[in-house]
Amino acid sequence: MSEPLTGLGVSPGRTAGPLYRIGPPPALPDVVPPVAEPAAESEQALAALRSVSADLDALAARADGTAAEVLAAEALMAADETLAKAVTAKVEVGRPAAWAITDAVGEQQRAFEELGGYFAERAADLADIRDRAVARLLGLPMPGLPSPGEPYVLVAEDLSPADTALLDPSAVLAVVTVRGGPTSHTAILAKGRGIPAVVGCPNVLALTDGTVIAVDGTLGEVRAIDVSEAAAVRAEAARERALLAEITGPGRTAxxxxxxxxxxxxxxxxxxxxxxxxxxxxxxxxxxxxxxxxxxxxxxxxxxxxxxxxxxxxxxxxxxxxxxxxxxxxxxxxxxxxxxxxxxxxxxxxxxxxxxxxxxxxxxxxxxxxxxxxxxxxxxxxxxxxxxxxxxxxxxxxxxxxxxxxxxxxxxxxxxxxxxxxxxxxxxxxxxxxxxxxxxxxxxxxxxxxxxxxxxxxxxxxxxxxxxxxxxxxxxxxxxxxxxxxxxxxxxxxxxxxxxxxxxxxxxxxxxxxxxxxxxxxxxxxxxxxxxxxxxxxxxxxx
The missing domain is CATH 3.20.20.60 (Phosphoenolpyruvate-binding domains)
Incomplete structure (x- = not known):
């Protein structure tokens, strides 16, 4: 096995499987088209935001607990009047709908990051709203979780609240991100679902899709391994879980x-x-x-x-x-x-x-x-x-x-x-x-x-x-x-x-x-x- 990549283990457990990256955010075309009808362009932008808010509300209805709260809060942000006014102002100075949303969200993100704390965390919500709205406006694939047809380890620069809230433990073996801390959405929601997770692992994106990796969410370690080793790692982890389940009763030392x-x-x-x-x-x-x-x-x-x-x-x-x-x-x-x-x-x-x-x-x-x-x-x-x-x-x-x-x-x-x-x-x-x-x-x-x-x-x-x-x-x-x-x-x-x-x-x-x-x-x-x-x-x- 290779030398491990290290990060911060935020959700305990061990597993192994092929890694797949989250879908990339939509890219704006190099050429910015002119705005012929500002009123119509504004309505297109605002309609996209309303649609994103409705989609997030629908996702919240399918989720429960903390995940539902996270998605509902993001849906409200997409429908926020302050964001709508900022987008309209960008259109009025000649920015097309997708560019107007990107510019307005960027300004709000910078303001939130400067405030720090809770606001800094909300900057990730804004990025997800932007990406969903831009994808809808440009007719591009919606960014989000991959569907490789097999259980996998999800790897990303960071996860949006919506992506994290919808993690399916039957499909996602573990989560590894470049960014994030012990109180991020990734940490809290992965732990709540029992999915091993490592955050703050800066070199994980150097690995290519399909590379088989072992993830230790307790120690905060990630390793590239041979395909033949993955089943053994998962089997050992399953045995560990079975042994843990046998220890019952009140908490106490030996x-x-x-x-x-x-x-x-x-x-x-x-x-x-x-x-x-x-x-x-x-x-x-x-x-x-x-x-x-x-x-x-x-x-x-x-x-x-x-x-x-x-x-x-x-x-x-x-x-x-x-x-x-x-x-x-x-x-x-x-x-x-x-x-x-x-x-x-x-x-x-x-x-x-x-x-x-x-x-x-x-x-x-x-x-x-x-x-x-x-x-x-x-x-x-x-x-x-x-x-x-x-x-x-x-x-x-x-x-x-x-x-x-x-x-x-x-x-x-x-x-x-x-x-x-x-x-x-x-x-x-x-x-x-x-x-x-x-x-x-x-x-x-x-x-x-x-x-x-x-x-x-x-x-x-x-x-x-x-x-x-x-x-x-x-x-x-x-x-x-x-x-x-x-x-x-x-x-x-x-x-x-x-x-x-x-x-x-x-x-x-x-x-x-x-x-x-x-x-x-x-x-x-x-x-x-x-x-x-x-x-x-x-x-x-x-x-």
């Missing part, structure tokens, strides 16, 4: 130290029986892409459905995690030069407390209606004072209160914060972003965003030490919680529970079952003593 394995969910459909509870209910799905806040009753009904599906297992629900970097029009928040450091998470609730109070009222009523074991936590807490303010509102309704640790300042003061709340949960995605000063949507900085970074592990250890001293739970609900290699290290640091997407549960359970608590503590020490993320991972994996 010597019986309990580590509850919980679920990250966005709606009731994400719940499975395998999890011991819910470590994170994302409530944004009720608020996104609306012009007014959902009513207390609408929220109550949605929460009742999730709580009932939990079937008596504990549920941790996060209050609205939105703000300047996840714009909600009804909040009326001003634009910010640096949204990632602006009014977001709990900071929104301090500006608009009535939104939080309505949400808490709905959660409390749903908890009473279902007699569920519900705990409530706030995102983006930075200070003890913020934790006190939030906990007071939650406890007034008779519910346990916790906070997410996503800001280094909160990790450094975890002991003080735990004096005023009942638990903390570490969001490794944002904690890595802020600790390493690296935009989590910037694929070029994926290595800095790796949760194996020793500095990030140090911050997690501070939180775990504080929890141990206070006798209170310290969980991890970021993407790191579902990494089977990292799970023993997190437990060794002192984390008391791990929360993840459902497909990650078997591998994490098996990984913990293969290590004693002393093993986990030794591995944690090796990782923290390493000089960088790659060394930390290597040290923990090889010893």
């Amino acid at each position: 010597d019986g130290h309990p580590v509850p394995l919980l679920l990250n969910v966005g709606e009731s459909a994400d719940l499975v029986e395998d999890g011991e509870g819910v470590g994170l209910v994302r409530t944004e799905f009720l608020f996104l892409d609306r012009t007014s806040a959902p009513s207390v009753e609408e929220q109550r009904q949605a929460y009742v459905e999730v709580f009932r599906c939990a079937g008596g297992r504990p549920v941790v629900i996060r209050t609205l995690d939105a703000g300047a970097d996840k714009p909600l029009p009804f909040l009326g928040l001003p634009e910010e030069d640096n949204p990632a450091l602006g009014v977001r998470g709990l900071r929104v609730a301090r500006v608009r407390p009535e939104v939080l109070d309505d949400q808490l009222a709905a959660i409390a009523r749903a908890a009473v209606d279902t007699e569920a074991d519900v705990r409530v936590m706030a995102p983006m807490v930075a200070t003890v004072e913020e934790a006190v303010w939030f906990a007071g509102r939650v406890r007034a309704l008779g519910l346990p209160a916790g906070v997410m640790i996503e800001v280094p300042a909160a990790a450094l003061r975890a002991g003080r914060i735990l004096e005023v709340v009942d638990f903390i949960s570490i969001g490794t995605n944002d904690l890595s972003q802020y600790a390493m000063a690296a935009d989590r949507m910037n694929g070029d900085l994926a290595a800095l965003l790796d949760p194996w970074q020793p500095a990030v592990l140090d911050l997690i250890a501070l939180c775990a030490d504080a929890g141990r001293a206070a006798g209170k739970p310290v969980g991890v609900c970021g993407e790191a919680g579902g990494d089977p290699l990292l799970a023993p290290v997190l437990v060794g640091l002192g984390v008391t529970s791990l929360s993840m997407s459902a497909p990650s549960l078997p591998a994490v359970r098996a990984s913990l079952a293969g290590h004693t608590l002393a093993d986990c503590q030794r591995l944690a020490g090796l990782a923290r003593d390493a000089g960088d993320a790659a060394s930390a991972k290597a040290a923990s994996h090889t010893r």
